[in-house]
Amino acid sequence: MLMKHDRRVAQAECLRELQELDFVLLELNLYMDTHPYDKQALEQFNCLSKTRRKLVRRYEKCFGPLYNFGLSKNRIPDGWSKGPWPWEI
Amino acid sequence: MWIYEKKLQYPVRVSQCNPRLAKYLIEQYGGADGELAAALRYLNQRYTLPDKVKGLLTDIGTEELAHLEMIATMVYKLTKDATPQQLEEAGLGAHYANHDKALFYHNAAGVPWTATYIQAKGDPIADLYEDIAAEEKARATYQWLIDMSDDPDLNDSLKFLREREVVHSQRFREAVEILKDCQGKKKYF
Ligand SMILES: [Fe+2]
Numbered sequence: 001m002l003m004k005h006d007r008r009v010a011q012a013e014c015l016r017e018l019q020e021l022d023f024v025l026l027e028l029n030l031y032m033d034t035h036p037y038d039k040q041a042l043e044q045f046n047c048l049s050k051t052r053r054k055l056v057r058r059y060e061k062c063f064g065p066l067y068n069f070g071l072s073k074n075r076i077p078d079g080w081s082k083g084p085w086p087w088e089i
Numbered sequence: 090m091w092i093y094e095k096k097l098q099y100p101v102r103v104s105q106c107n108p109r110l111a112k113y114l115i116e117q118y119g120g121a122d123g124e125l126a127a128a129l130r131y132l133n134q135r136y137t138l139p140d141k142v143k144g145l146l147t148d149i150g151t152e153e154l155a156h157l158e159m160i161a162t163m164v165y166k167l168t169k170d171a172t173p174q175q176l177e178e179a180g181l182g183a184h185y186a187n188h189d190k191a192l193f194y195h196n197a198a199g200v201p202w203t204a205t206y207i208q209a210k211g212d213p214i215a216d217l218y219e220d221i222a223a224e225e226k227a228r229a230t231y232q233w234l235i236d237m238s239d240d241p242d243l244n245d246s247l248k249f250l251r252e253r254e255v256v257h258s259q260r261f262r263e264a265v266e267i268l269k270d271c272q273g274k275k276k277y278f
Contacts, residue, residue: 015096022098026152030256033145034263066095086097087162 011063012089018059021052091151098155099249101162102242108179110238111167112197117234117250118160119194119202122226128153130207130223134216141271142213142264146220149257156250161192163243217265224258 028045032038056066065072065080074080117123131150135143168176168190176185183199194202210216231251235244 012100016100018096019099026148027256030145030148030152030260033142033148034260034267064095068093068095071092080095086095086158087101087165089097 014059018055021055024048097159097162099246101159101246103166104240104242106170107167107240108171108176108181111164112180113234113237114160114163116197117230120196121206122223122230124153124157124160125194125202126206127223128157134209137211138213139268141267145260145264159246164192213268217261221258221261224254228254
């Protein structure tokens, strides 16, 4: 088990990776909303979406569920309702 | 429906406790051109807009909720260690009297958020032009906030948000062109 401070740093780093990937996915998403027939964007989006699923799995294994309502598995301890919350990181 | 994701869209860090900056940032929380107004505007307009732009309004409206959370995080971090006296000196005495350190949907001058800030005309062109204007006003507000802030960490996040407004404006402009094309082909309704 990492020390609390190290754990926070590691969590922020892993989140950062996810945030970077999500930036590209969101950009492609909004682009495809107004360019729905761009095959290149579609391919890139679907490929990165797969990468994202792997990254989410890695994040959740270390830091707990990222989603509520059944989109992530919950666990004991360090489950969904346990902090830190996004505004506390 | 919506699913909550336990992460911010972009990291928010602040260099130090600074309630004065928090007071100004509230403009983007509960102000006329802030993130709450943006999210509620798009997510309400989308129901009756043409099929071709429903997705865009849904997605940008959802992203605005993520921006709202980032602004809340900035305000929270800038004020959490402040004493009541520091809040008062920063001009947040009236806020503290009513809300302690809780956030509230009002603008930098303390005026509560109102639905009269937003419109849904049911006319696609009128609604999308309002949306483009809203994005440009939000972008300008972010610029004024950056100009007033001397916190490099905070400015990093504010610049990210400013750039998102530029992207949203661009996508809304494309949506207008898509509708104009359809109108020409009489497939408008
Ligand atoms: Fe926006």
